[in-house]
Amino acid sequence: MLVPQSTDANAEESEVLVVTWHSCRDFLACANCFSNDIGVVKFYSKQGGKLLYTSKEKTAAKPVQILWHPTEAVVVVGWDSGKVSLISPTNDVEADIPGVELSSIVGMAWDETANEILIADSEGRLATFQIDCNDLKKSSFKTKATLRDDRAVSIVLKKVKQKPSTASNPNRKLAKQETVNENDEEIFNAIAETKRHTNVASDETSVFVRDTTQYTGIFYIGTASGAIHAMDPDRILTKVFQCDTTVIQVLNLPETDLLFATTESMFFYQLIAESKSLQEKLRIKLTGKKNYFRMVMVDGFTVAVSYGEREIRVWDIRANDNSLFRLQTDKGYGSNDFIVCLAYSTKKNHISAGTIEGKIVRWKRRRDEETVDRQWLLQSAIETGANIRSIDWSPVTAALVVNAVHHVNIFQDEGNLFHFSFPYGVIWKKPQVLSLARLYPPHEAQDINLPFIVKGFRIATTLLTIWEETEIHIYEIKDCNDQPLNITTIASFSCSAKDAYVLGAVVVVLTVENKLEARTFQGTVRQTINFREVEGLPIMLDFSGKFMVVATSGGYLSIFDLTSRDLKPTFHSSQFSQTIPDFNRFLRVKVNSTGTRISFTVTLVSSRFVESKTQQP
Numbered sequence: 001m002l003v004p005q006s007t008d009a010n011a012e013e014s015e016v017l018v019v020t021w022h023s024c025r026d027f028l029a030c031a032n033c034f035s036n037d038i039g040v041v042k043f044y045s046k047q048g049g050k051l052l053y054t055s056k057e058k059t060a061a062k063p064v065q066i067l068w069h070p071t072e073a074v075v076v077v078g079w080d081s082g083k084v085s086l087i088s089p090t091n092d093v094e095a096d097i098p099g100v101e102l103s104s105i106v107g108m109a110w111d112e113t114a115n116e117i118l119i120a121d122s123e124g125r126l127a128t129f130q131i132d133c134n135d136l137k138k139s140s141f142k143t144k145a146t147l148r149d150d151r152a153v154s155i156v157l158k159k160v161k162q163k164p165s166t167a168s169n170p171n172r173k174l175a176k177q178e179t180v181n182e183n184d185e186e187i188f189n190a191i192a193e194t195k196r197h198t199n200v201a202s203d204e205t206s207v208f209v210r211d212t213t214q215y216t217g218i219f220y221i222g223t224a225s226g227a228i229h230a231m232d233p234d235r236i237l238t239k240v241f242q243c244d245t246t247v248i249q250v251l252n253l254p255e256t257d258l259l260f261a262t263t264e265s266m267f268f269y270q271l272i273a274e275s276k277s278l279q280e281k282l283r284i285k286l287t288g289k290k291n292y293f294r295m296v297m298v299d300g301f302t303v304a305v306s307y308g309e310r311e312i313r314v315w316d317i318r319a320n321d322n323s324l325f326r327l328q329t330d331k332g333y334g335s336n337d338f339i340v341c342l343a344y345s346t347k348k349n350h351i352s353a354g355t356i357e358g359k360i361v362r363w364k365r366r367r368d369e370e371t372v373d374r375q376w377l378l379q380s381a382i383e384t385g386a387n388i389r390s391i392d393w394s395p396v397t398a399a400l401v402v403n404a405v406h407h408v409n410i411f412q413d414e415g416n417l418f419h420f421s422f423p424y425g426v427i428w429k430k431p432q433v434l435s436l437a438r439l440y441p442p443h444e445a446q447d448i449n450l451p452f453i454v455k456g457f458r459i460a461t462t463l464l465t466i467w468e469e470t471e472i473h474i475y476e477i478k479d480c481n482d483q484p485l486n487i488t489t490i491a492s493f494s495c496s497a498k499d500a501y502v503l504g505a506v507v508v509v510l511t512v513e514n515k516l517e518a519r520t521f522q523g524t525v526r527q528t529i530n531f532r533e534v535e536g537l538p539i540m541l542d543f544s545g546k547f548m549v550v551a552t553s554g555g556y557l558s559i560f561d562l563t564s565r566d567l568k569p570t571f572h573s574s575q576f577s578q579t580i581p582d583f584n585r586f587l588r589v590k591v592n593s594t595g596t597r598i599s600f601t602v603t604l605v606s607s608r609f610v611e612s613k614t615q616q617p
């Protein structure tokens with residue numbers, strides 16, 4: 001089960017422009033721009049949970065492009081000021097590459113074989129740089145080119161098969177020419193293959209065929225005018241194809257001779273790449289929203305496409321087949337919800353998407369099915385409550401990063417969540433399944449299937465509170481000697497909750513609007529707990545026995561005794577933002593069963609963590 005982690009990569013006053021994982025290492029790069037036009041890049045390890053390195057701040061500059069080296073712990077950062085930076089977060093080294101004047105960077109692609117990177121700017125300039133990963137400061141500008149009256153939008157590198165050349169061979173007796181044409185070469189290969197299978201050998205008819213297939217790295221550049229240009233190893237630029245309108249994305253399928261391209265007019269192209277030429281194999285007109293037109297590679301022969309609708313399309317190149325996979329309301333997706341971004345997890349073999357309503361979609365692959373339309377099974381929605389801009393799976397761990405514009409959420413596959421209150425414990429096994437367990441002999445556990453998707457739950461002795469999207473349900477645990485453990489409904493009412501807890505006849509609710517209320521079992525608001533303006537809004541709760549701790553957005557902690565007639569704080573802290581330098585917000589809080597001690601973790605503006613305890617005097 002994907003579990004949200006309270007890991008933020010930046011403060012609220014900043015915007016997250018780009019987040020991306022390294023392709024083979026547990027590193028996450030996050031490009032931020034603060035409201036005062038200061039740009040910075042932060043690096044995280046431990047599945048995004050530990051701050052590793054923070055780059056030097058740049059004034060009046062936004063880090064708009066980030067590209068990791070395919071194997072080394074080195075990242076290239078393109079800024080809207082035209083600067084190009086190299087950063088090694090593991091060595092605390094960074095350097096700007098001099099040598100050419102550029103405007104805002106709009107695209108980048110690596111040629112790992114040549115240790116070069118191609119960079120494009122918003123005015124049509126293209127520049128290559130030689131990168132020294134051992135000493136970044138020795139990296140240098142190499143070549144430049146220009147797209148006249150045009151600009152790059154998407155860049156990929158593809159290893160392209162070159163036409164074979166045949167050298168003279170004194171042992172070849174069937175072909176005495178110094179060179180042969182392509183048809184003759186195919187004939188020689190066929191004869192050689194036949195002789196290997198039939199074991200025919202003759203001094204007079206021996207055919208020696210040398211594998212002359214060569215591959216070379218070609219940059220393909222899709223542009224605003226709809227053109228696709230090829231840049232060869234000599235860095236000569238050639239126009240090789242014209243699409244109907246502005247190119248949105250070019251995607252390489254490295255195990256094939258194909259490139260895919262999408263355009264603003266919602267055309268999807270399959271192109272055959274040979275030498276520096278591109279030939280159209282297939283062109284399909286799709287319907288959707290161009291701002292959300294996105295392709296991701298699933299494996300070497302499968303591509304998933306989203307286009308701002310309630311569906312994705314999956315293409316299997318080998319089977320020459322494709323199929324649609326749609327969102328379903330019974331899986332927790334609203335009728336007006338649609339897909340805004342797409343990603344694939346090699347670790348979990350999931351196609352994932354983010355939706356306009358802040359949900360994470362997952363299609364799980366069934367390897368036992370051969371046909372495309374039966375391979376991918378839709379899973380239940382995961383609610384993030386975020387404005388999702390993009391998502392990205394770590395290639396080496398089961399961690400999913402969600403760019404929510406002003407903060408970053410990390411989701412990790414950490415198994416099951418649980419709560420316990422002796423003598424019972426409850427485990428969240430699936431979105432609609434809880435497991436109820438007796439913690440004393442004779443031990444017993446029973447799965448409880450619910451008719452709704454669980455957002456959260458808490459248990460207090462024999463009372464179990466569960467909340468879904470718009471309702472709170474209160475159950476009583478039934479434990480009879482002659483019957484299995486079970487629950488019965490004692491109350492339910494409409495409320496959109498972030499947290500809820502029952503003690504006696506009081507239901508304490510923290511709503512999605514960050515209102516703290518005491519309600520009856522019928523849902524009637526008995527009391528609203530207000531906080532001073534300086535304290536801010538209640539954002540987090542914890543319960544232990546009859547005590548509750550409340551953390552506020554202004555940096556205060558308060559303890560309440562839930563058995564008192566009117567809920568009033570028995571302890572009120574000072575403002576932690578005044579006592580902890582660079583205090584940002586509370587990450588988690590805990591209170592003990594006697595209401596005398598609180599432990600808490602906070603994040604700092606620098607995104608580091610501080611753990612502490614405070615004791616009620």
